[in-house]
Amino acid sequence: MLSVNTKNIIKTTIPVLEQHGVAITKTFYSNMLSENPDFLNTFNQVNQKKGRQPTALAMTVLAAAKNVDNLSVLLPTVKQIGHKHRALQIKPEQYDIVGHYLLLAIKEVLGTAATPEIINAWTETYKVIADIFISVENELYKEAAWPGWQPFVVSEKINVADQIVEFVVKPTSECGVDLSKLNIVPGQYLTVKTHPTTHDNKHDALRHYSICSASTENGLKFAVKYEHGVEQDGLVSEYLHKCIKTGDTIGISAPAGDFELSKELISQDKIPLVLISAGVGTTPLVAMLECQLQQNPKRPILWIQSSKNEQSQAFKTHVENLLSKFEGSVDSKFIHTDSMPRIDGDLLEKTIPSNSDVYICGSVEFMSILIVTLKNLGHQNQMVHYEPFGPKMSL
Numbered sequence: 001m002l003s004v005n006t007k008n009i010i011k012t013t014i015p016v017l018e019q020h021g022v023a024i025t026k027t028f029y030s031n032m033l034s035e036n037p038d039f040l041n042t043f044n045q046v047n048q049k050k051g052r053q054p055t056a057l058a059m060t061v062l063a064a065a066k067n068v069d070n071l072s073v074l075l076p077t078v079k080q081i082g083h084k085h086r087a088l089q090i091k092p093e094q095y096d097i098v099g100h101y102l103l104l105a106i107k108e109v110l111g112t113a114a115t116p117e118i119i120n121a122w123t124e125t126y127k128v129i130a131d132i133f134i135s136v137e138n139e140l141y142k143e144a145a146w147p148g149w150q151p152f153v154v155s156e157k158i159n160v161a162d163q164i165v166e167f168v169v170k171p172t173s174e175c176g177v178d179l180s181k182l183n184i185v186p187g188q189y190l191t192v193k194t195h196p197t198t199h200d201n202k203h204d205a206l207r208h209y210s211i212c213s214a215s216t217e218n219g220l221k222f223a224v225k226y227e228h229g230v231e232q233d234g235l236v237s238e239y240l241h242k243c244i245k246t247g248d249t250i251g252i253s254a255p256a257g258d259f260e261l262s263k264e265l266i267s268q269d270k271i272p273l274v275l276i277s278a279g280v281g282t283t284p285l286v287a288m289l290e291c292q293l294q295q296n297p298k299r300p301i302l303w304i305q306s307s308k309n310e311q312s313q314a315f316k317t318h319v320e321n322l323l324s325k326f327e328g329s330v331d332s333k334f335i336h337t338d339s340m341p342r343i344d345g346d347l348l349e350k351t352i353p354s355n356s357d358v359y360i361c362g363s364v365e366f367m368s369i370l371i372v373t374l375k376n377l378g379h380q381n382q383m384v385h386y387e388p389f390g391p392k393m394s395l
Helices: 005-011 015-035 037-041 045-049 052-066 071-088 092-112 116-143 236-243 279-295 316-325 345-351 363-376
Strands: 150-161 164-170 187-193 205-210 220-225 250-257 274-276 299-308 330-336 357-362 384-388
Touching: 005 116, 005 299, 015 092, 037 345, 045 052, 052 274, 071 116, 071 205, 071 250, 092 116, 092 357, 150 316, 187 220, 187 236, 187 384, 205 220, 205 236, 205 279, 205 316, 220 236, 220 279, 274 279, 279 299, 279 316, 299 316, 299 345, 299 357, 316 330, 330 345, 345 363, 357 363, 363 384
Parallel strands: 274 299, 274 357, 299 330, 357 384
Antiparallel strands: 150 164, 150 250, 164 220, 187 205, 187 250
16 A cells, blocks of 8 residues: 555656656666567567557556556556456566666656655555556466467468458367367457567567457467568568468467457447448457347447558458348448548548447557547547557557
8 A cells, every 4th residue: 555655756756757758668678678688579679669668658657657546547457458468478577677677767767856755656656556467467367268378270371351361270289278168259369479580580579469250160360461661571470471381380378358349238229339440450340240240230330441442451251241141230331541531520420320339440540540539529438449559558
C-alpha cells in the first residue's frame, strides 16, 4: 500500500513525465538492451526503432502516475499488456531488471531534478505496479491452452490477398496439444517464434498474428502480410513468406488477447454489430463475422472493409462465401482506396447506427482517425473496441 506522501510525490512528476516520458523510456530500452542482449530475443526491434514501444511504455507510466490514488483503474490496460507478456513468455523475475533500468533512466534524463524523494517514491510505486502485472499474468499463465512454446507444423500456405498469406498449422505429435479441446475466441492472436537469418539478424524474433477462424477442424489459422519497408522488408514477414515451407516446424505460444465480441450481445438483435477493417486488419474481424453468423445471423451486422484495391482485399473469397451463405444477414461496404474515397466521418455517420457495438482493426494511423471520428459522432467509448497491429498504448 502506497503512503499518501508517496502518492503526492508521484503526482508532482506528472508534468515531467508528460514532457520527458518518451526520452526516459528510450533511454531505458537503450541501456537495458545493450547490457542485457538476451532481451533482444523477446522485444520487437521494429517497434523499438519506430518509437512505438517507448511511446507505449511512456503512456503506461504516465497513466500510472495520473491514477496513483486508484491503480485498479489501470486493470483493463494491465490485462491487455499482460496477454502480450504471457504470449511472449515474460517471467516475474524480469520485472526486477526492468525496474532497475527504468529508475536509472529517470535519473539519467532528469539529472538533479530526480531527487532522492522522487526516486524512492517511484521505486515503491514501481514495485506495486509490477506486483499487479505479475498477479494478472500468473492467472493468464494458468488459463493458457498450453505451456511455453510448442512445435507446430505448417500444413498449408494459402494466398488470401496480394502479399497476405494464411498459414494453417497443426501440432506435432510430441507437443501434446489437442486441437479438438481448444476453445478459440474470435479476435485472439497466436505468437510465433522464429529465428530469421536474413538482415544480419542474430536473435529470436517473436510476432503476434491474429487468428483467422475459431474453427480448429483443419488446424489453427493465422495470416501474415509481407511488409515491404522503405529501408528493408519486414524481418519476420519476409522469413515466413519466403523461407518457411509446408512441412516446416515453428514454435507457437497459446492463443492470447482480450479483443473479443461482447458475449452478452451475440444472441440479441437490438444492438447492431459493426466490423470495420483495413488491410490485413480484416483477419480477426473475419473470425468474429463467422462467429456471429453461426450463432445468431438475425442480429443486424454491418461489414466495412477497406483495402488499396480488389487484389489486396484480404479474405475476399471467404467473405463473399459467408455473405452468400447468409444472404440478407449482412450489410456490407467494400472500400478500394485506389479509386474511392477513404472511410470518413460522412460514411460512418450515414451507415453506423448510434447504438452499435463497433470493432475496428487496422494500422495505428487508421485506428486513430476512426476512434476520434466515432467519438465525435457520439459513440460511447465502451462500445468502440479496437486492436491495432502494434503496441496499444501508442495510440
